[in-house]
Amino acid sequence: MRYSKQRELITEIIKGRKDHPTADMIYNSARELEPNISLGTVYRNLKLLADEGVIITLETEDKRLHYDGDISRHSHFICNKCGRIVDLFRPAETPVELKEAGLTVTDEKCVYYGFCNCCNH
Amino acid sequence: MRYSKQRELITEIIKGRKDHPTADMIYNSARELEPNISLGTVYRNLKLLADEGVIITLETEDKRLHYDGDISRHSHFICNKCGRIVDLFRPAETPVELKEAGLTVTDEKCVYYGFCNCCNH
């Protein structure tokens, strides 16, 4: 994998924020520093980075992929109203059932939906 | 909500299987009994049933929505190789962090990825 300033920029953007942006949000952010960057480049690199395990993806009910630069084991909370995604650093326990059944777990994604403090009024 | 035989059929199909089918799979299944049913009808009713809480949706890495007729609290295991989705009836504990932060949880979706017995060779 060769160096490219576009990929470096995209990586820096994701690693530098905690709001779990979509490809489009990252694209807009990237254009501020690299106005000619293409949306395709953003998508291609996001996929690449996710495949390499440098970032992780989050499949939500809003039908867009969200990206997370924090690859440590943690869960997420998503507000039903404002869509904000919050990190939960006390992850859920992996069910014992999995080990008992001899299933190899490579990854886990726990998402909790509800209403955040701002939207709970 | 009026009765329709299409919606009843779709509901029966989802409730009657445990393989977490996609809209397309449900469509194919439905056409065996109702050859003229339209894909749009399947999608519309699936959305309707999910909104009503009669069924639940499962957002996975394969970019298609999967549906589950079992609305009891449980998690899922998805095989990285064959894509099979297995129910886990000993669900993960909801992190205490959520209650502490005063966040209202309405729903939770925990997905574990790995290799099932068939694919673990």
Next chain:
DNA sequence: TCCTTATCAGTAATGATTACTATTATTATA
């Protein structure tokens, strides 16, 4: 039975993501 309108079949549109192509830039090597 008649009327209102939810639902349908069939098809067009949408929108996120991916693929393609000619050009540019990285990097190994002479």
Next chain:
DNA sequence: TATAATAATAGTAATCATTACTGATAAGGA
């Protein structure tokens, strides 16, 4: 350092799951 090979890019076209639209059909209350 110059050159060659080719990975990566910008820009655009294509894909594909899902949703919206439209005229016809059918549920079900009066």
